Amino acid sequence: MYAKTANLIATALIAAFAATAEASFFDGKQPLICSVYQLYECDHPNACVSVTPGEINAMSHFDIDFRKKVIIRTGEASGQKSSIKDVLVGLDGKLIIQGVEDGDEDERDGAGWTISIMDPEGTMVMAIAGDGFGVIGLGGCVPKP
8 A cells, every 4th residue: 555655646746847847937927038149130221230239229138027018128227128019828839929119209110029939948039120120139038037
């Protein structure tokens, strides 16, 4: 009897460990911190050129807060943030996050953006599309401590 109980407990512990090991950090619930390591700005006359985040006022590091539905520049008091409009979990092993920004009210500078985070690696591709321009970023995300 004792051996059967011990086997049942061991099986339950192994199953619980396996379920925990398979749990994803990229579930659209847990906060993330992301970094951009390559950034390209593209427009019709100039094609695509490598840029730094500072050159185009972009975020090089940002937090994703799914509870508040916002992306916020990390570590700076700039107040730069963007609202999350949609989150799709599990599309071919990706977490997809989307939003839009209007920019300045009197300028035609609105843009839509998408961030794709690959699960389980955490590699990230982001795209921003506006009026005659696009920005592509490559980077990675990890769970926020």
